[in-house]
Amino acid sequence: MTAALSARWVIPAGIALVTIVAFLPVLHNQFVSWDDDRNFVENPHFRGLGLEQLRWMWTTFHMGHYVPLSWMTLGFDYELWGMNPTGYHLTNLLLHAASAVVVYFLARTLLALSLPGIANGSRTQLDLAAAFSALAFAVHPLRAESVAWATERRDVLSGFFYFLSILIYVRSRLPAPSGRRYGVALALFLCALLSKATSMSAPAVLVILNVYPLRRLGGAAGWRSDSARRVYRELAPFALLAAAAAGLSIVALHPPDQLSLGAKLTVSAYSLVFYLWKTIAPLGLAPLYEMPQHVDPGAARFVASEVALVGVALVAWTARRRWPGTTAALALFFVVTLPMLGIVQNGPQIAADRYTYFAAPALAILAGGGLLMLIRSSAALAGAAALAIVLALSALSWQQSAVWHDSESLWSRVLAVDSESSIAHSSLSNVLYGQNRLQEAIEHSARAVAIAPNYPEALNGLGVGLAREGRADDAIAYYERALAIKPAYDDAETNWGVTLAGENDMAGAIEHYRRALAINPDDANAEVNWGNALVRLNRPNEAIEHYEAALRIRGDDADAHHNWGVALAREGKLAEAIEHFRAALTIDPSYAEARDYLAKATRLVHDRSARSLAKPR
Numbered sequence: 001m002t003a004a005l006s007a008r009w010v011i012p013a014g015i016a017l018v019t020i021v022a023f024l025p026v027l028h029n030q031f032v033s034w035d036d037d038r039n040f041v042e043n044p045h046f047r048g049l050g051l052e053q054l055r056w057m058w059t060t061f062h063m064g065h066y067v068p069l070s071w072m073t074l075g076f077d078y079e080l081w082g083m084n085p086t087g088y089h090l091t092n093l094l095l096h097a098a099s100a101v102v103v104y105f106l107a108r109t110l111l112a113l114s115l116p117g118i119a120n121g122s123r124t125q126l127d128l129a130a131a132f133s134a135l136a137f138a139v140h141p142l143r144a145e146s147v148a149w150a151t152e153r154r155d156v157l158s159g160f161f162y163f164l165s166i167l168i169y170v171r172s173r174l175p176a177p178s179g180r181r182y183g184v185a186l187a188l189f190l191c192a193l194l195s196k197a198t199s200m201s202a203p204a205v206l207v208i209l210n211v212y213p214l215r216r217l218g219g220a221a222g223w224r225s226d227s228a229r230r231v232y233r234e235l236a237p238f239a240l241l242a243a244a245a246a247g248l249s250i251v252a253l254h255p256p257d258q259l260s261l262g263a264k265l266t267v268s269a270y271s272l273v274f275y276l277w278k279t280i281a282p283l284g285l286a287p288l289y290e291m292p293q294h295v296d297p298g299a300a301r302f303v304a305s306e307v308a309l310v311g312v313a314l315v316a317w318t319a320r321r322r323w324p325g326t327t328a329a330l331a332l333f334f335v336v337t338l339p340m341l342g343i344v345q346n347g348p349q350i351a352a353d354r355y356t357y358f359a360a361p362a363l364a365i366l367a368g369g370g371l372l373m374l375i376r377s378s379a380a381l382a383g384a385a386a387l388a389i390v391l392a393l394s395a396l397s398w399q400q401s402a403v404w405h406d407s408e409s410l411w412s413r414v415l416a417v418d419s420e421s422s423i424a425h426s427s428l429s430n431v432l433y434g435q436n437r438l439q440e441a442i443e444h445s446a447r448a449v450a451i452a453p454n455y456p457e458a459l460n461g462l463g464v465g466l467a468r469e470g471r472a473d474d475a476i477a478y479y480e481r482a483l484a485i486k487p488a489y490d491d492a493e494t495n496w497g498v499t500l501a502g503e504n505d506m507a508g509a510i511e512h513y514r515r516a517l518a519i520n521p522d523d524a525n526a527e528v529n530w531g532n533a534l535v536r537l538n539r540p541n542e543a544i545e546h547y548e549a550a551l552r553i554r555g556d557d558a559d560a561h562h563n564w565g566v567a568l569a570r571e572g573k574l575a576e577a578i579e580h581f582r583a584a585l586t587i588d589p590s591y592a593e594a595r596d597y598l599a600k601a602t603r604l605v606h607d608r609s610a611r612s613l614a615k616p617r
Contacts, residue, residue, distance in 0.1 A: 100138035107133035133368030158195035
């Protein structure tokens, strides 16, 4: 019995191992300046699992999402790893590997129901087809965004609960309904919703699965029979939970300005065809596919997408009797991606790789069914084809995971795919400013403004560059433009303050830091710069309060430690100052100014000690 049980788990363990290997580069990835900064680096509220953190996790709509269970896992990561990104990426990877195993069992169950004649012929063939389905899902490069991006913990956590809920629901109906398993499936669906609301598609998925392959709705079962009504009743709690999550997500999201109805339909058609095509040919992937400044429904790519979508719909319709599994898989892919197709526009993207995470198993299981039939014709050919596909997808996922290594590689990749992305130009300029590559940064900021003149982040970035060139008045004009478009923009207020401080207007600078913190109390940059202004006003004791506040927000802020050390040195507290200079260098060993101050402070302490020892007793 033990040997049989071990053999049963050999394939799932192999699937998990292959999945982990395909995404190993994620363990070297950093937090990136694409929401990771706002979610983790500058967010003190998730750090731990104390009552204060749990209260925040269960009440916050941070960045437009209600995801308390995801925050709890991130809080647990903080307890284990602090702010080391490796731990966060490891958890993402393990959750994805677990989902791959769940998809294996789901594929095995659905393939056995869909192709009973073939599946009953050989358990080994069924296992291999299900394993191919799981790996086609798990190691596909479209998964890289969900796995390699720390912010998308909500995808991999919700996906795990979502797939497991569907699996247990299907099994709870076989061979006879099981109330206990049904309750577990419902509880898992609730967990999925509390991890990410886009899992709300599960009731529609269960309706389709009850039609095929469960055959409990439609066909011989009918739509109005007593048995059909039983199905509706058992799905009603799923639907109610999904509706509640949908309402809550709208409240959390505060949807931005929306496209017109015609533009929404155009974008939705394009996105759906984009996902289908990238599933087949996953080349040219990028972390961001920016929405064009103006959506022209008559543009060639949009017209081509609409024609292709009509073709796919015709295939699904004509296959419904002879190949119902094909129809079911395409219908499942559509209903699962529907909430992400732009019906409610959220964010600057026209499409996103991560939006395929929940829908991908539908096509992967369809591919597994095709492999199962091919095995019956030529096992050698089927095995070779499956191995080649899995290896190719794994290689592409390895490569795509490395795109998320750091902010520079991420935004450079976006520009390699779309050289007209204003967001990528603006974001890359911020990275370059941080590396003191001023001229390159200004070029990208200027390009971002040229592409999108009303993009506040680009205006702010160009202001930063001009200020560093000593063009304070021009910089301030760009901050004013940015704030006119986006009044609650703390970065622009902070940078305006920095520019005024450079002109020795400390009072004006402090006023802008005060405004920035009124907008965002967790703006660590505003706190550090306010402290710097106070030091220059010879008020070091007051400055220290702001450095302490900055480090509560962002514990690894080298600037806060260094400037705190400067403030202490001004007070003659050299020993304490030395500790802060050392802390700054621990965080950033290349911090030349902190190294210089450390050397000076250490020399002064040594000189004092020498003089003290030289005094006669």
